[in-house]
Amino acid sequence: xxxxxxxxxxxxxxxxxxxxxxxxxxxxxxxxxxxxxxxxxxxxxxxxxxxxxxxxxxxxxxxxxxxxxxxxxxxxxxxxxxxxxxxxxxxxxxxxxxxxxxxxxxxxxxxxxxxxxxxxxxxxxxxxxxxxxxxxxxxxxxxxxxxxxxxxxxxxxxxxxxxxxxxxxxxxxxxxxxxxxxxxxxxxxxxxxxxxxxxxxxxxxxxxxxxxxxxxxxxxxxxxxxxxxxxxxxxxxxxxxxxxxxxxxxxxxxxxxxxxxxxxxxxxxxxxxxxxxxxxxxxxxxxxxxxxxxxxxxxxxxxxxxxxxxxxxxxxxxxxxxxxxxxxxxxxxxxxxxxxxxxxxxxxxxxxxxxxxxxxxxxxxxxxxxxxxxxxxxxxxxxxxxxxxxxxxxxxxxxxxxxxxxxxxxxxxxxxxxxxxxxxxxxxxxxxxxxxxxxxxxxxxxxxxxxxxxxxxxxxxxxxxxxxxxxxxxxx
Amino acid sequence: xxxxxxxxxxxxxxxxxxxxxxxxxxxxxxxxxxxxxxxxxxxxxxxxxxxxxxxxxxxxxxxxxxxxxxxxxxxxxxxxxxxxxxxxxxxxxxxxxxxxxxxxxxxxxxxxxxxxxxxxxxx
Numbered sequence: 001x002x003x004x005x006x007x008x009x010x011x012x013x014x015x016x017x018x019x020x021x022x023x024x025x026x027x028x029x030x031x032x033x034x035x036x037x038x039x040x041x042x043x044x045x046x047x048x049x050x051x052x053x054x055x056x057x058x059x060x061x062x063x064x065x066x067x068x069x070x071x072x073x074x075x076x077x078x079x080x081x082x083x084x085x086x087x088x089x090x091x092x093x094x095x096x097x098x099x100x101x102x103x104x105x106x107x108x109x110x111x112x113x114x115x116x117x118x119x120x121x122x123x124x125x126x127x128x129x130x131x132x133x134x135x136x137x138x139x140x141x142x143x144x145x146x147x148x149x150x151x152x153x154x155x156x157x158x159x160x161x162x163x164x165x166x167x168x169x170x171x172x173x174x175x176x177x178x179x180x181x182x183x184x185x186x187x188x189x190x191x192x193x194x195x196x197x198x199x200x201x202x203x204x205x206x207x208x209x210x211x212x213x214x215x216x217x218x219x220x221x222x223x224x225x226x227x228x229x230x231x232x233x234x235x236x237x238x239x240x241x242x243x244x245x246x247x248x249x250x251x252x253x254x255x256x257x258x259x260x261x262x263x264x265x266x267x268x269x270x271x272x273x274x275x276x277x278x279x280x281x282x283x284x285x286x287x288x289x290x291x292x293x294x295x296x297x298x299x300x301x302x303x304x305x306x307x308x309x310x311x312x313x314x315x316x317x318x319x320x321x322x323x324x325x326x327x328x329x330x331x332x333x334x335x336x337x338x339x340x341x342x343x344x345x346x347x348x349x350x351x352x353x354x355x356x357x358x359x360x361x362x363x364x365x366x367x368x369x370x371x372x373x374x375x376x377x378x379x380x381x382x383x384x385x386x387x388x389x390x391x392x393x394x395x396x397x398x399x400x401x402x403x404x405x406x407x408x409x410x411x412x413x414x415x416x417x418x419x420x421x422x423x424x425x426x427x428x429x430x431x432x433x434x435x436x437x438x439x440x441x442x443x444x445x446x447x448x449x450x451x452x453x454x455x456x457x458x459x460x461x462x463x464x465x466x467x468x469x470x471x472x473x474x475x476x
Numbered sequence: 477x478x479x480x481x482x483x484x485x486x487x488x489x490x491x492x493x494x495x496x497x498x499x500x501x502x503x504x505x506x507x508x509x510x511x512x513x514x515x516x517x518x519x520x521x522x523x524x525x526x527x528x529x530x531x532x533x534x535x536x537x538x539x540x541x542x543x544x545x546x547x548x549x550x551x552x553x554x555x556x557x558x559x560x561x562x563x564x565x566x567x568x569x570x571x572x573x574x575x576x577x578x579x580x581x582x583x584x585x586x587x588x589x590x591x592x593x594x595x596x597x598x599x
Contacts, residue, residue, distance in 0.1 A: 061520030300587040307579045346522030
């Protein structure tokens with residue numbers, strides 16, 4: 001016999017969207033059940049950006065490429081706290097011009113900067129979003145120096161971090177990432193949320209006056225009855241669940257990414273302390289269409305980035321302190337599809353970059369290399385297999401106008417698979433996440449963004465999730 | 477088939493680890509932990525993708541069977557490396573993707589070892 005639960009509000013998925021939703025609902029006296037497919041692990045169950053983290057906290061061990069040309073590996077968290085447990089905790093508010101565009105193109109109501117400000121403020125307080133009070137790492141200072149030489153806009157990005165009060169030996173102030181398991185999940189549980197890890201949602205079905213969710217908990221079938229369901233599984237799992245449930249209108253047809261190309265820079269001085277962390281400096285001269293920043297530069301990730309250059313013959317033991325990885329990412333204009341396969345628990349993802357995206361990435365690569373040469377780099381290795389290293393600014397002319405499809409691209413930001421808006425011919429949910437034509441079924445995660453925000457999306461996801469949840473609570 | 481897959485995965489991992497590691501103080505360096513990581517991560521892939529990777533790995537194992545009369549894991553290191561190079565530079569995307577897939581896993585695991593900083597080389 002299958003186990004059954006009953007709750008007033010069911011939240012499926014415990015990433016940034018789901019955590020804000022559960023916390024907000026419980027704070028307003030709702031009886032909330034929060035489901036998460038992955039395990040419940042503390043933030044420090046493994047080192048950040050380590051291979052243990054890949055095994056413990058990444059969906060499919062981090063090996064989940066979107067099929068298309070080029071193949072782009074997509075990384076998703078699969079644990080309580082979702083993506084916030086594995087990301088760099090860089091935090092941005094949604095750029096105003098992006099909010100304006102969503103309003104103009106999709107007819108999203110009440111989503112201007114003034115409407116969103118209280119939600120950003122609340123999320124930033126909950127996550128201790130702040131600038132690093134200590135010295136920035138040298139990897140970041142190099143990026144800043146390069147941008148300033150060119151007269152380009154650059155800034156340190158605030159992070160969801162709590163910092164020590166005293167600096168350590170090298171002047172850096174250590175801190176701890178404020179992921180969902182460090183912040184909103186404990187608050188939500190304290191407010192009465194029942195959290196169940198290891199539960200995979202299989203199907204949602206509307207009954208007379210409630211929703212019925214069928215799930216698997218450690219291999220056993222579970223039935224859950226809820227007055228309202230909030231689907232917060234992320235931009236890939238949310239449309240997969242809805243499509244399996246027969247809810248398919250504008251669902252899973254418009255997946256967007258921030259495609260990213262990386263460059264390994266070699267300097268003639270030490271810049272890399274080998275910390276498994278992401279430096280928070282970004283160059284915003286061409287934001288939001290092009291963002292340049294610092295990537296993970298620990299030894300394993302440096303070595304990984306150098307696999308595109310098997311002839312480089314660099315002695316990493318000797319040179320890794322002088323090397324760092326940087327990236328350029330764009331707002332991809334292409335859209336991908338998410339489809340269920342009847343014989344597979346994982347959905348099929350298809351995404352191919354548009355020709356203009358390949359041109360945009362090539363431009364981004366050229367501009368990133370400009371910054372790095374201006375910062376004093378002596379060699380640059382772009383993530384294009386066998387591409388000869390660039391030794392000086394004159395070599396920039398060798399970067400092709402269009403990036404070859406053999407380039408090694410990645411993306412850690414996915415969204416827009418169920419876009420919001422009042423124009424029901426192009427959107428899946430209304431301005432507040434309610435699925436068109438379905439009562440008390442809300443999507444509250446990265447899926448509802450109307451397109452790539454051009455910045456790290458966690459702040460946007462959380463602010464919209466809070467706004468939508470408050471609208472739901474007050475509107476009922 | 478699973479025996480051939482395991483032997484090929486192990487031989488491929490050792491060859492790639494050797495390729496990226498440079499000279500070692502050990503005569504027979506042990507990369508069994510890397511093999512275990514590669515196999516475990518491959519098993520975590522979505523079923524249909526894992527199946528495609530395994531099938532391509534078997535094709536890789538047998539790709540010069542008619543010419544050499546041996547599977548990949550039965551060949552000596554120079555001939556294994558020649559095949560790796562041929563697949564890395566292949567015109568077929570599937571061949572390059574397979575090499576990229578295994579290279580990424582091997583490099584991540586090998587460079588994550590506590591002693592990695594003291595003896596790994598990028599090649």
